[in-house]
Amino acid sequence: MSKHPSPREVFLALVNGVAEGRWDALPSLYAEKTDVVHPFDPLRAPALRSRDELRDHFRPAGIGPRVERRPADITIHDTTDPEVIVAEFSYQGTIDGKPFTQPGIFVVRVRDGEIVSSRDYFDHLTMARDRGRLDDLVASITA
Numbered sequence: 708m709s710k711h712p713s714p715r716e717v718f719l720a721l722v723n724g725v726a727e728g729r730w731d732a733l734p735s736l737y738a739e740k741t742d743v744v745h746p747f748d749p750l751r752a753p754a755l756r757s758r759d760e761l762r763d764h765f766r767p768a769g770i771g772p773r774v775e776r777r778p779a780d781i782t783i784h785d786t787t788d789p790e791v792i793v794a795e796f797s798y799q800g801t802i803d804g805k806p807f808t809q810p811g812i813f814v815v816r817v818r819d820g821e822i823v824s825s826r827d828y829f830d831h832l833t834m835a836r837d838r839g840r841l842d843d844l845v846a847s848i849t850a
Contacts, residue, residue: 711820714792715783718815721822722778722796734761738821745827749848772838776800780810790816790823807837 712720717736724733735758737743743755743764755761776798784793797810814826835844 712817714790714815714817715785717817717820717822718783718792718794718813719778719781722781722794722798726777726798726800728767730765730767733765734758736822737761738818738823741822742824743822743827744825745829745831747828748831749844772803774800774802774838776809779808788816790818792817802837802839805837809834809837 721733721736724736737758739758741756741758741761743761745752755764777800778796779799781794781796784795786792792815794813794815795810796813797808799806799808801807809829812828814828815822816824832841832844835841
């Protein structure tokens with residue numbers, strides 16, 4: 708019987724992979740069929756339901772601000788369901804040399820070492836502001 712990574716280990720691989728820009732490796736942390744939502748997304752993007760959709764989601768957008776980040780202030784709460792954790796953390800770093808902190812909370816279900824569902828709570832407005840994209844976001848919301 709093979710030992711799969713725990714939900715805690717998978718979450719840590721995810722946030723460290725994002726911080727290190729390992730975009731090609733991140734989709735493999737998810738099950739082929741998954742359910743990833745960003746409930747605070749002001750544009751209400753649809754759920755990501757497959758590894759292929761996650762591959763597109765994690766693909767770098769091209770030219771943009773230079774972002775350097777690291778996960779910090781990580782607190783992982785176990786639940787009564789051994790597949791589910793609640794993880795509080797923040798990304799801290801710089802965007803084009805200006806410091807930022809982006810707190811987040813993920814509610815993650817991991818089965819057989821793969822994420823089968825995740826609710827990723829971020830403050831999208833602050834993130835857009837920090838990246839110099841707030842006006843674009845507001846225009847998209849009001850369109």
